[in-house]
Amino acid sequence: MKEISVLDKTFKRFKNVEEINTSIKVIAEKINKDYEGKTPLFLGVLNGCFLFAADLLREITLDCEVSFVKVASYKGMKSTGEVNQLIGLDRSLEDRDVIIIEDIVDTGNTIENIVELLTKAGCNSIKIATFLLKPEAYKKSIKVDYVAMEIANKFVVGYGLDYDGFGRNVKELYVLKD
Numbered sequence: 001m002k003e004i005s006v007l008d009k010t011f012k013r014f015k016n017v018e019e020i021n022t023s024i025k026v027i028a029e030k031i032n033k034d035y036e037g038k039t040p041l042f043l044g045v046l047n048g049c050f051l052f053a054a055d056l057l058r059e060i061t062l063d064c065e066v067s068f069v070k071v072a073s074y075k076g077m078k079s080t081g082e083v084n085q086l087i088g089l090d091r092s093l094e095d096r097d098v099i100i101i102e103d104i105v106d107t108g109n110t111i112e113n114i115v116e117l118l119t120k121a122g123c124n125s126i127k128i129a130t131f132l133l134k135p136e137a138y139k140k141s142i143k144v145d146y147v148a149m150e151i152a153n154k155f156v157v158g159y160g161l162d163y164d165g166f167g168r169n170v171k172e173l174y175v176l177k178d
C-alpha cells in the first residue's frame with residue numbers, strides 16, 4: 001500500500017521489505033566479521049526492536065546469546081529528574097561483549113542512558129546496532145556502530161515502530177505525510 005492511516009495520521013510508504021532486508025544483511029555481515037571467534041550477547045531494547053532483532057539475528061552466524069530489556073523511567077523521590085532503569089536483564093553482563101539492538105536512534109538520549117547503565121554493569125565491550133539513525137537529530141558523541149539505514153529527521157512508523165502504540169506490525173516502513 002502506498003499510504004496507510006494510523007490513528008489520526010496518514011503515512012506514505014518509505015522503505016519496502018526488500019530495501020529493509022538488504023540493509024540488514026549488510027550490517028549482519030559486518031557483525032559476523034567483527035565478532036569472529038567471540039560469543040557476543042545481543043541485547044534488544046523493547047518494544048520497537050522486535051522485528052529488526054528477529055531479522056538481524058537470523059543473519060547472524062556467530063555463537064551468541066540473545067536477551068531483551070525495556071527502558072523504564074521514573075521520577076526520583078526528590079524530583080531530581082528522570083532516572084532510567086533497565087528492566088528484564090536476566091544475564092550477568094560482566095566481561096561480556098554486548099551488542100545493543102535498537103529500533104531507532106534519534107537525539108541519542110535513550111542510547112546514551114543505556115550505554116551508561118551497561119558500562120556500570122562491567123561489560124567487556126558495548127556496541128550499538130540500530131535499524132534507523134537520524135543523523136540530523138543525533139546530538140551525542142557515542143559512536144553508533146552498525147546502522148542499517150540513515151533517514152531524514154521525519155517521523156516514521158512500521159517495522160516495529162509505533163505511533164501512539166499502533167503501527168508496529170506493519171511490515172514496511174512509512175513516513176508521516178507532510
Ligand code: 5GP
Binds near residue numbers: 106108111157
Ligand atoms: P532518542 O532518545 O534517540 O531521541 O529517541 C529514541 C526513541 O524515540 C526511540 O526509541 C523511539 O521510541 C522514539 N522515536 C524517535 N524517532 C522516532 C520516529 O521517527 N518514529 C517512532 N515511531 N519513534 C521514534
